[in-house]
Amino acid sequence: MTITLSTHVLNTAKGIPAKEMTVELWKLNDDDRLFLAKMVTNSDGRVSPQELKAAGIYELVFYVGEYFKVNEMLGEPRFLDSVPIRFGVELGKGHYHVPLLVSPWSYQTYRGS
Incomplete structure (x- = not known):
């Protein structure tokens, strides 16, 4: 069965989608x-x-x-810089949706649908 992953980011400080934010995807193995x-x-x-x-x-x-620096919402030093979200994926579970709700000072995530 194919496993798919999606995400979206909401800027909760302004109540808008966070457009043009860079996101990386990594697979973690034992030590790498x-x-x-x-x-x-x-x-x-x-x-x-x-x-x-x-x-x-x-x-x-x-x-x-x-993202917040470009959008003039955060000075230096940054309170949040990169936010890693590490999660497990099971076979047979189909689709994973991992959204991020973020402001310059806090963030929250959950497993969506």
Whole structure:
């Protein structure tokens, strides 16, 4: 069964989608990380769904510090810079949606649908 992953980012400080934020996808193995994709959120704060080849531990890294700096909401030093979200993926579970709700000072995630 194909495993797919999607994400979206909401800027909760302004109540808008976080467009043009860089997001990386990594696969974690015992002692190393395998880079899978670099994505940029669209005007809805979304990226194209990714197909995952295997069950295991994955990590999304959201570059929120650069996003808020570009949008003039965060000075230096940045309180949040990169936000990693590490999560497990099981075979047979189909689709994973891992959104990020973020402000310059806090973030939250959950497993969506």
